[in-house]
Amino acid sequence: LSLSDIARAAGVSLTTASRALNNAYGIAPATREKVLATARRLDYVVSPDAVRLARGGTRRVALVVPHIDRWFFGAMVAGVEDILAKADVDLLLYHVGGSDDRRSFFTHLPARRKVDAVIVVAFPVGEAERDRLALMGVSIVAAGGQSVEYPYVCIDDYRAGRQAVDHLVELGHRRIAMIAAHDPDQPGWPARSGRSEAYVHALAEIGVPLRNELIRDVNWGGTNAATAMDDILDGGDPPTAVYAHSDELALGVLGSLRRHGLRVPQDVSVVGIDDHPHAGLVDLTTVRQPVREQGAIAARLVLDELDGTDTASVDGGGGSAAVTVHTTLVVRGTTSPPVEHTEIAADRVSRP
Amino acid sequence: LSLSDIARAAGVSLTTASRALNNAYGIAPATREKVLATARRLDYVVSPDAVRLARGGTRRVALVVPHIDRWFFGAMVAGVEDILAKADVDLLLYHVGGSDDRRSFFTHLPARRKVDAVIVVAFPVGEAERDRLALMGVSIVAAGGQSVEYPYVCIDDYRAGRQAVDHLVELGHRRIAMIAAHDPDQPGWPARSGRSEAYVHALAEIGVPLRNELIRDVNWGGTNAATAMDDILDGGDPPTAVYAHSDELALGVLGSLRRHGLRVPQDVSVVGIDDHPHAGLVDLTTVRQPVREQGAIAARLVLDELDGTDTASVDGGGGSAAVTVHTTLVVRGTTSPPVEHTEIAADRVSRP
Numbered sequence: 001l002s003l004s005d006i007a008r009a010a011g012v013s014l015t016t017a018s019r020a021l022n023n024a025y026g027i028a029p030a031t032r033e034k035v036l037a038t039a040r041r042l043d044y045v046v047s048p049d050a051v052r053l054a055r056g057g058t059r060r061v062a063l064v065v066p067h068i069d070r071w072f073f074g075a076m077v078a079g080v081e082d083i084l085a086k087a088d089v090d091l092l093l094y095h096v097g098g099s100d101d102r103r104s105f106f107t108h109l110p111a112r113r114k115v116d117a118v119i120v121v122a123f124p125v126g127e128a129e130r131d132r133l134a135l136m137g138v139s140i141v142a143a144g145g146q147s148v149e150y151p152y153v154c155i156d157d158y159r160a161g162r163q164a165v166d167h168l169v170e171l172g173h174r175r176i177a178m179i180a181a182h183d184p185d186q187p188g189w190p191a192r193s194g195r196s197e198a199y200v201h202a203l204a205e206i207g208v209p210l211r212n213e214l215i216r217d218v219n220w221g222g223t224n225a226a227t228a229m230d231d232i233l234d235g236g237d238p239p240t241a242v243y244a245h246s247d248e249l250a251l252g253v254l255g256s257l258r259r260h261g262l263r264v265p266q267d268v269s270v271v272g273i274d275d276h277p278h279a280g281l282v283d284l285t286t287v288r289q290p291v292r293e294q295g296a297i298a299a300r301l302v303l304d305e306l307d308g309t310d311t312a313s314v315d316g317g318g319g320s321a322a323v324t325v326h327t328t329l330v331v332r333g334t335t336s337p338p339v340e341h342t343e344i345a346a347d348r349v350s351r352p
Numbered sequence: 353l354s355l356s357d358i359a360r361a362a363g364v365s366l367t368t369a370s371r372a373l374n375n376a377y378g379i380a381p382a383t384r385e386k387v388l389a390t391a392r393r394l395d396y397v398v399s400p401d402a403v404r405l406a407r408g409g410t411r412r413v414a415l416v417v418p419h420i421d422r423w424f425f426g427a428m429v430a431g432v433e434d435i436l437a438k439a440d441v442d443l444l445l446y447h448v449g450g451s452d453d454r455r456s457f458f459t460h461l462p463a464r465r466k467v468d469a470v471i472v473v474a475f476p477v478g479e480a481e482r483d484r485l486a487l488m489g490v491s492i493v494a495a496g497g498q499s500v501e502y503p504y505v506c507i508d509d510y511r512a513g514r515q516a517v518d519h520l521v522e523l524g525h526r527r528i529a530m531i532a533a534h535d536p537d538q539p540g541w542p543a544r545s546g547r548s549e550a551y552v553h554a555l556a557e558i559g560v561p562l563r564n565e566l567i568r569d570v571n572w573g574g575t576n577a578a579t580a581m582d583d584i585l586d587g588g589d590p591p592t593a594v595y596a597h598s599d600e601l602a603l604g605v606l607g608s609l610r611r612h613g614l615r616v617p618q619d620v621s622v623v624g625i626d627d628h629p630h631a632g633l634v635d636l637t638t639v640r641q642p643v644r645e646q647g648a649i650a651a652r653l654v655l656d657e658l659d660g661t662d663t664a665s666v667d668g669g670g671g672s673a674a675v676t677v678h679t680t681l682v683v684r685g686t687t688s689p690p691v692e693h694t695e696i697a698a699d700r701v702s703r704p
Binding site for chain 1: 412415420421422423425426427429430433434442444445446466573578585600603604605606610629630632633635636637639643644666668
């Protein structure tokens with residue numbers, strides 16, 4: 001009989017079950033009683049280690065973030081730190097680049113019990129790792145990604161993608177390329193696939209078939225996007241528009257187009273997602289997501305967990321808080337209607 | 353009689369004096385004896401609070417960083433975290449945007465004694481704050497900035513500036529604009545002034561007088577640089593080249609030139625400093641600084657302090673470790689010799 005069994009039987013999250021059994025902070029009296037009753041009914045024995053570890057707060061939160069030198073992650077950290085600092089909660093930063101780092105982080109953290117909660121930025125936490133943290137009474141909150149297992153804040157990636165692609169479609173574009181992004185260290189992460197689905201659905205709705213020669217899936221980073229765009233252009237018959245999964249990819253696309261002698265937006269329109277601070281500098285049309293705000297919301301979700309707002313009792317049945325922030329299309333100078341005769345654009349492609 | 357007096361009389365840093373008196377880790381026996389002898393000679397009384405606080409390590413280091421959502425600061429954090437994580441030292445992150453935040457941070461930190469050391473990224477620590485930290489045995493290390501008072505790692509800003517400006521001069525440019533950066537929250541910070549001095553000296557060496565209409569001093573950020581460049585161009589008679597204190601400023605300059613219908617580099621050359629990941633995407637000539645490496649070196653300086661390499665005994669006389677990392681000119685597509693008749697460029701200026 002495991003703690004998970006108790007949690008399931010009591011209809012609460014693992015974290016809540018652990019806290020209730022360990023008499024820790026942050027549990028509504030009714031919820032605690034329900035968990036204790038379930039544990040008694042099932043003859044569950046609490047391990048002394050778990051009691052020792054879960055009781056009491058460190059007033060520290062771990063922020064686990066890949067790629068801290070990218071704007072998205074830095075802005076997320078700024079938002080988290082701002083709220084935690086005001087609550088006098090310290091932030092332990094863990095920069096985990098690859099999936100090995102991430103595994104190592106989750107293997108070592110619980111044994112040391114340095115924090116009350118973990119905020120993961122834009123990557124998923126596996127089941128075994130969730131269980132370890134829950135057993136110790138360490139909460140998890142996701143920023144910039146979704147989970148049914150713990151509270152999260154993110155954008156609606158499908159909607160953001162539709163805002164970008166629909167803008168191109170409404171301008172009259174039909175031959176639209178997509179530079180999709182993936183992170184090789186998190187192959188199963190679903191957050192980005194919404195952005196690809198948006199492209200597939202938008203084209204399907206107007207009866208435009210998908211063309212493999214116009215779709216590239218690259219690792220994050222503008223340089224990779226530039227290479228992918230080079231590849232598409234070298235195939236001849238360029239698209240009239242490009243949808244990039246992020247502004248950093250779009251910056252790479254703009255570089256590739258410039259080297260090929262194609263004008264933006266006269267020959268090719270480009271749209272990204274993020275509203276990176278550099279998007280305005282290159283006059284990039286994009287879909288803005290409020291990143292710092294997501295960080296602040298993630299921090300508030302953590303504080304709710306620590307200060308006793310029991311999310312299980314709010315949502316019922318062990319459900320978690322979920323916040324989706326809005327995205328906005330920002331039309332700038334890199335998008336316009338396609339030229340009448342796309343052959344003209346094709347003629348202008350020069351080889352750099 | 354203060355601890356500073358003891359430190360001065362013993363010829364060691366405040367930190368070393370505090371540690372020696374508090375019998376803390378990280379002090380060579382000979383140094384400790386020297387400090388203790390000095391204290392005895394001067395009848396210095398150690399406060400019990402200081403003893404309690406300074407003794408023993410937390411194995412935590414505070415990283416105090418402004419503007420975490422900018423690449424430079426994020427890369428610095430990544431470099432620090434990598435080394436500290438390997439040494440099993442935790443990183444408490446404090447994001448301090450303005451000078452009020454910074455004051456507040458230093459006022460609150462020592463009383464709580466949460467860390468063994470503080471790494472400050474690219475801003476100075478005042479004397480009163482240094483004394484407070486030293487009294488508690490908390491070391492300071494600067495990353496991306498200089499100090500005679502504590503160990504640091506940085507680039508040679510003057511040299512980096514000369515690499516940029518000399519490149520323009522060697523190409524034949526004489527009418528060179530400068531977009532200088534300052535941070536309104538740290539008016540006295542000398543790090544950036546080396547970059548301005550480089551411009552002044554380089555022009556003086558070739559007998560070119562400074563022209564106020566070609567120099568702008570702006571707050572960090574590409575948008576401000578774009579506005580400053582607009583202002584220079586709207587004055588008529590554009591420069592043949594622009595030296596920007598950072599790549600982010602240079603990106604703003606490129607946007608302004610594009611909006612004014614000026615071609616880069618045919619009409620105007622542009623050079624920055626940093627080698628920001630986006631510099632390559634826009635084919636920007638720049639001076640590369642290894643930022644992540646500076647973060648790693650700062651972390652090693654901290655570990656040296658904590659693990660007992662007494663910098664005072666290395667350098668003698670209370671001096672601190674100082675590491676200057678090299679910068680490299682990276683010539684890309686935004687610089688070329690000026691056109692023969694600069695009037696041509698002037699004619700081409702359009703008003704956006």
